[in-house]
Amino acid sequence: MESFTPLSAALGGSLIGLAAAVLWLGNGRIAGISGIFGQLLPPAQTVVWRLVFLVALVATTFAAAKLFPGLGVGGDVAARLVKAPAALGLPTPVWLAIAGLLTGIGTKVGNGCTSGHGVCGLARLSLRSLVAVVVFFGVAIITVAVTGVV
Amino acid sequence: MASLKLPYLATAALSGSLFGAGLYVSQMVDPLKVLRFLDFGAIPSGGWDPSLAFVIGPAIIVMFIAVQLGKRRQAPLFDSSFHEPASTKIDTPLVAGAAMFGIGWGMAGICPGPAISLIAFLPDNLWIFLVAMFAGSFAGSFILPSSQRLVNVL
Numbered sequence: 001m002e003s004f005t006p007l008s009a010a011l012g013g014s015l016i017g018l019a020a021a022v023l024w025l026g027n028g029r030i031a032g033i034s035g036i037f038g039q040l041l042p043p044a045q046t047v048v049w050r051l052v053f054l055v056a057l058v059a060t061t062f063a064a065a066k067l068f069p070g071l072g073v074g075g076d077v078a079a080r081l082v083k084a085p086a087a088l089g090l091p092t093p094v095w096l097a098i099a100g101l102l103t104g105i106g107t108k109v110g111n112g113c114t115s116g117h118g119v120c121g122l123a124r125l126s127l128r129s130l131v132a133v134v135v136f137f138g139v140a141i142i143t144v145a146v147t148g149v150v
Numbered sequence: 151m152a153s154l155k156l157p158y159l160a161t162a163a164l165s166g167s168l169f170g171a172g173l174y175v176s177q178m179v180d181p182l183k184v185l186r187f188l189d190f191g192a193i194p195s196g197g198w199d200p201s202l203a204f205v206i207g208p209a210i211i212v213m214f215i216a217v218q219l220g221k222r223r224q225a226p227l228f229d230s231s232f233h234e235p236a237s238t239k240i241d242t243p244l245v246a247g248a249a250m251f252g253i254g255w256g257m258a259g260i261c262p263g264p265a266i267s268l269i270a271f272l273p274d275n276l277w278i279f280l281v282a283m284f285a286g287s288f289a290g291s292f293i294l295p296s297s298q299r300l301v302n303v304l
Contacts, residue, residue: 003186005177006204012176013205016263017212019168024216026161027153028226028233031169033262038287046153049162054266056166057173062270064174073180079271081181081279082258093278095257100265100279102254104286107262109293110247111237114261115169117248118206121235123213131240135248136255137188143256144188 008071020120023053032116034107085148110136158228173267176205181259188256243294 020031027049036050061074069075084095107113110132112121117136121129144150152158177183186192186199225231237244255261258279260268265283268276 003183003199003201005201009176009201009204010208012172012174012178013208014212015168015172015175016205017172017209017216019165019172020209020213021216022161022168023165024213024226024232025220025223026165026227027158028220028229028231029162030233030235031165033169033266034287037262037266037284038291041284041288041291049153049159052159053162053166053169056163057170057263057266058269060167060170061174061179061267062170064171065270068175071175072177073183074174074271077180079179079268079273081260081273081275082185093275096275096279097282099254099258099260100282101286102250102257103260103262103265103279104254104283104288105290105293106247106249106251106254106286108247108287108290109243110249110251111235111244113251113263114206114255115263119209119213123210124217126235126238128235128238128240128244132244132248135245136252139249139252140188140256141190143253144185145191147257149257149259150182150185150189150192 005072016115016119017123020115020123024120030116030120032112032120034104034113035111035116038104038108082149087148106136152229155228161228169263170267170270172209173263176202178202178205178261178264179267179271181264183259184261184264185256185259188259247290 023029023031036053040047040050065074073079081096084090084092112132117129117132122133173179183199187202189198192198220232260279265280
């Protein structure tokens, strides 16, 4: 199992937790990415800080990969997305469009994603977020098993 | 207005930077690694990658400490109040939305944070996923009850 990377995972997770902590104690905002970009379009609220956050996120991902290329994808390994499972007969762009659409609608209607419900909601001991996390993890695991996308 | 002042925007930039660094260091930016975590069917054969469980655990612990610190204060440093999520109801939109997101996440291995951070590397077909995700998010705002929709105030 050479792909198991618990140390870099825990370090990265701590940085994500710190990101959420800074935004909460500084600005009183939840660092949920679907919420941050989902309120950029009308009916929108407080656009400027959301753009600042997202630009900083992309720029630092880029910089981190340049500074520490040995960690993997984005560094010395090229990033790539999945291919559609051959058995289903869908072209990959269609597969990814459906996945993106479901991710966008689902996180808006369910009011959160892995960061908003998963990190911030569970840390706030929100029962609502716990239900969301159990559902989206469970459904994602079933989806991988059914589609054989890996 | 508080949200346009420099300390507020600097805090947003610092948080976004830490988030981006965390996504790269943890390798959440790799959709295939995310899918190898979600692939519980590979547990018997030893092909399962449990790494991502080690991402969310520490993230929750750090944020939990911050939430406890926040409870001792009336307000965050740079705004007049904490913006607690309004709803505490476990209702149909919550469960249906989470289920739809679960299908999308299982199909592509990309949740919203990594979707944005992957702009740094521009893998093939990323723009298709991003455009679809934004379109879905916009469409979803019309499904929500009007009380949950927000007004434009910059």
